[in-house]
Amino acid sequence: MLKVDGTDLARHIYTVHEIIPVSPELSAHGGDMMIRYPIWIPGDHSPTGPVTQLAGLSVHADNRNIPWIRDTVDVSTFHIPITAGTKMILVDFQTLTPVSSDVGRVVMTPDMLNVQWNAVCLYPAGYFTRDITVSPTLVLPHGWQYGSALRPRDGGNTGDSITFQNVSFDRLVDSPVFAGRYFRQFDLTPPNGPPVSLDVVADSPNLLAAAPEQINAHRNLVLQANAVFGSHHYEHYDFLLALTEELGRIGLEHHQSSENSGPRGYFTKWKDTFPARDLLPHEFTHSWNGKFRRPEDLWAADFNTPHRGSLLWIYEGQTQYWGYVLAARSNLMTQPQVLDALALVAATYDGRAGRLWRPLVDTTNDPVIARRTPLSWRSWQRSEDYYSEGELLWLEADTLIRELSHGHHSLDDVARQFFGISNGSMVTHTYRRENVIAALNTVQPYDWAGFLHDRVDVVTPMRHWPDWSVGGTVWFMARSQPPISPRKRKC
Ligand SMILES: [Zn+2]
Numbered sequence: 001m002l003k004v005d006g007t008d009l010a011r012h013i014y015t016v017h018e019i020i021p022v023s024p025e026l027s028a029h030g031g032d033m034m035i036r037y038p039i040w041i042p043g044d045h046s047p048t049g050p051v052t053q054l055a056g057l058s059v060h061a062d063n064r065n066i067p068w069i070r071d072t073v074d075v076s077t078f079h080i081p082i083t084a085g086t087k088m089i090l091v092d093f094q095t096l097t098p099v100s101s102d103v104g105r106v107v108m109t110p111d112m113l114n115v116q117w118n119a120v121c122l123y124p125a126g127y128f129t130r131d132i133t134v135s136p137t138l139v140l141p142h143g144w145q146y147g148s149a150l151r152p153r154d155g156g157n158t159g160d161s162i163t164f165q166n167v168s169f170d171r172l173v174d175s176p177v178f179a180g181r182y183f184r185q186f187d188l189t190p191p192n193g194p195p196v197s198l199d200v201v202a203d204s205p206n207l208l209a210a211a212p213e214q215i216n217a218h219r220n221l222v223l224q225a226n227a228v229f230g231s232h233h234y235e236h237y238d239f240l241l242a243l244t245e246e247l248g249r250i251g252l253e254h255h256q257s258s259e260n261s262g263p264r265g266y267f268t269k270w271k272d273t274f275p276a277r278d279l280l281p282h283e284f285t286h287s288w289n290g291k292f293r294r295p296e297d298l299w300a301a302d303f304n305t306p307h308r309g310s311l312l313w314i315y316e317g318q319t320q321y322w323g324y325v326l327a328a329r330s331n332l333m334t335q336p337q338v339l340d341a342l343a344l345v346a347a348t349y350d351g352r353a354g355r356l357w358r359p360l361v362d363t364t365n366d367p368v369i370a371r372r373t374p375l376s377w378r379s380w381q382r383s384e385d386y387y388s389e390g391e392l393l394w395l396e397a398d399t400l401i402r403e404l405s406h407g408h409h410s411l412d413d414v415a416r417q418f419f420g421i422s423n424g425s426m427v428t429h430t431y432r433r434e435n436v437i438a439a440l441n442t443v444q445p446y447d448w449a450g451f452l453h454d455r456v457d458v459v460t461p462m463r464h465w466p467d468w469s470v471g472g473t474v475w476f477m478a479r480s481q482p483p484i485s486p487r488k489r490k491c
Pocket residue numbers: 253282283286315316319
């Protein structure tokens with residue numbers, strides 16, 4: 001049982017109460033029980049769990065206080081001495097979230113909050129976290145509404161307290177909550193598709209004034225993504241969107257939801273805020289690329305086992321590419337806006353001096369090396385270049401497939417090969433580089449292993465990217481639903 005109180009807005013503090021069962025063996029004989037604070041947070045690709053915010057920890061069992069001991073090597077693990085006969089422990093603590101942005105990402109404001117469950121729970125060590133079942137309850141400020149991929153249990157909404165359906169620990173961490181004083185939910189469900197909604201919180205109520213054509217563009221996004229990937233891997237999907245200058249910025253993927261922030265004028269200054277509108281397509285793509293299909297070395301049995309991001313140029317690079325393509329196909333951005341964005345990226349990497357010494361694959365270590373701290377000499381140092389240089393790699397691959405197949409095939413076909421399997425299943429399918437190469441070769445035979453090696457693994461002399469200007473707008477055309485044969489496509 002996990003209860004999180006999110007009402008202390010003035011002090012930015014979450015108060016947590018948990019009841020954690022003791023394993024039968026430990027209960028019978030006594031011994032050392034370890035409970036852990038999640039550190040390796042999926043999507044962050046680095047050990048970012050905010051253990052510095054954990055405070056006020058106390059552990060009780062059978063009305064006795066149990067002194068805990070923090071592990072001196074793994075400082076996110078706590079040792080709890082269990083005496084024989086103890087069946088459960090009661091754990092209380094607070095998460096002291098940043099009171100201002102110079103301390104860290106602000107997750108509580110006077111008008112909204114962002115609950116990331118990994119920050120407000122401890123879990124017992126020694127299990128696959130998918131096998132730990134949690135009964136979560138969240139207490140919100142009076143009268144607030146919320147969006148989440150979690151669903152309340154029958155009768156679970158009592159006043160300002162929501163008790164959600166039982167959920168695995170994995171799914172819980174993957175199902176954050178956006179809640180707010182000013183909230184609107186828009187239905188994006190496609191015909192005959194699973195439920196999809198856009199759950200918006202904002203700094204003020206006037207910011208929620210979305211025009212029908214704006215919501216239609218978001219509906220198109222759902223249609224277009226399903227057309228590209230030829231499948232879905234969620235029971236329902238919630239786009240969580242905060243229009244704010246108060247809450248810390250975010251774009252974080254989950255299997256059945258995503259956490260997104262946008263400018264206050266996302267709807268009300270639509271013409272001016274287009275640069276932010278590839279975010280939802282990017283995070284939605286991750287439901288397929290990252291959550292359903294995941295690089296083998298990014299899969300872990302719990303939240304304290306290190307990840308390795310050697311294939312982030314696929315996980316993030318191809319997602320970055322689809323984010324822009326889907327933004328154009330859904331009319332969230334215009335084709336010229338997307339082409340300009342791609343041109344800016346290409347120009348940036350034409351002059352990226354660090355490509356002379358550091359292969360793209362090495363930048364996949366950057367989330368661990370640099371943790372997104374400011375860097376000097378960015379062009380020479382490089383950064384998480386697997387996002388945008390990876391995006392160019394997939395644009396080049398798409399272009400090549402179209403050229404070699406004389407317009408009959410494209411990266412769409414590869415996406416359907418690779419992601420469009422086991423429709424409706426949420427069981428993660430891991431992959432290695434050779435699986436991606438095989439999918440490429442199935443669609444268009446070529447030396448894809450060499451193509452990727454040259455662009456990912458080795459330092460190559462500075463070279464200019466191919467000329468995409470000829471016919472470059474073609475594949476941003478919206479696809480019909482259901483997908484049509486590439487041979488019959490108008491473009
Ligand atoms: Zn991403």
